[in-house]
Amino acid sequence: MNQNLYKYLIRLGDDSLIIGHRLSEWCGHGPILEEDIALTNFALDFIGQAQSILEYAGKVEGAGRDADDLAYLRYEHDFRNALLVEQPNGDFALTMMRQFLFDAFRKPLFEALTKSSDEQVAAIAEKSLKETKYHLKHSSEWIIRLGDGTEESHKRTQDALDTLWRYTDELFYEDETDKALEAAGIIPSISKIKEEWEKTVNNVLTEATLTLPTNGWSYGKGRAGLHSENLGYILAEMQYLQRAYPGAKW
């Protein structure tokens, strides 16, 4: 098997799975009915992405595991999502800021992955890109509205940015896995993705009248399987039925 591709797909799939999980926690509690629909719809998109990415990861691995096995039967340290996506929802500003910082990364990434030399990766990216463009439009608009809305909303949104900023660097994590896949034309160079991310983030945050944090300290070893305390709770909930009734089919 292509160990590198498997590893990469797990990172990609876990990001979708965990942020989808977080968004689904909003269901029924959104600030307005239209937003309840949007957040639930995005959760649905992300779980759909996780399904196809993890399904393919299982195939690449070749050990007979499917998407559900990978989602429901791995342990905390086997998960490879970035710490950003497992951060709690907080208030609506925090959720939207987490979403925006992530969408701004995902859009150039999927754009580039549509040109992957791996056909399956390209096909997954093609489908996900359409969704991601819409997600980014939605989260950018909210960040601008909230940042440039009232005094309270500005403060909450700035706080959210300050809280989450240290997790952004991890999105551009790179190791031998990435380098090998980049050499094979399967994934793009991460530095290009970072450039585009910085452009989007600068534009939107400026329009939102928000200030970029100056603290350059970054944190996050999610790609290495070292998570925050949050992931344990997420998995305890997500995997509960599979763990309580081993082997049952649902």
Add this chain to the structure above:
Amino acid sequence: MSNEELERQFQEKIDNEIKIEPRDWMPDAYRNLLIRQISQHAHSETVGMLPEGNWITRAPSLRRKQILLAKVQDEAGHGLYLYSACETLGVDREDTIDDLHSGKAKYSSIFNYPALTWADMGAIGWLVDGAAIMNQIPLSRCSYGPYARSMVRICKEESFHQRQGYEIMTHLANGTPEQKAMAQDALNRFWWPAMMMFGPSDNDSKHSAQSMKWKIKRFTNDELRQQFVDATAPQAELIGLKVPDADLKFNESTGHYEYGEMNWDEFWQVVNGNGPCNKERLDARRKAKEDGMWVREAAAAYAKKQEKKEKRA
């Protein structure tokens, strides 16, 4: 034109199956009855997101999770169409929501029962959406145009929900002994509350006669309940689950199922706020509105700023 003449023409339209539209003249009582019914229906859709929403994070497979997310999203959409239909009668969405939060407006009592196990996702889809369809199919021919039209779209989705719920139950009923027990337990808990969704027995229903005359309602509560039992009892039998009603039996000569007496005491207790989850459901809806206040204020403030900018430009 005199009021009597307007009222005569109005009733004539209804008798001839001509839809009443928002700008048409209508008696105040007709308008008020519709506002009450449509807003309560909208509230039921949004409160109804809670018991199922609470299982999304625990759904046992990615496929089930996606189906459940899509379903709950549909319910939010139903709430949205219905609030819009209600607004055509001249009320404001947020005002009707405040009536829900103050306890003045009701919603379907079924959502005051807890969703305790995964099998409840099956039972709710199968029985609750199933009962909702029985109520709503005739409403798609209701005399008020916007309500009737929103029902057409909603019914299509509800029947999809009903099939998905039954599919979950079928799967569990054919699963491990624990899964089958889980399915039976869910049926035991949801059967009677679902039967009560059709409202009080015809003898005790205070709004029925007027609603029938105005063609808002086309069947009585008991007629709809009978349709539900006739459709659902054989489905339970087919997957080897037992309806928790010792008096349930098929009557060959009438072609209908006979069923036992309902616990109306419990029905009125739950309607009047004493059900297992009334407080939790309302608290959750109130909290969503209160927590979202600053978001809506920010959106309004931003829109105002943009408007000013455009004027200056």
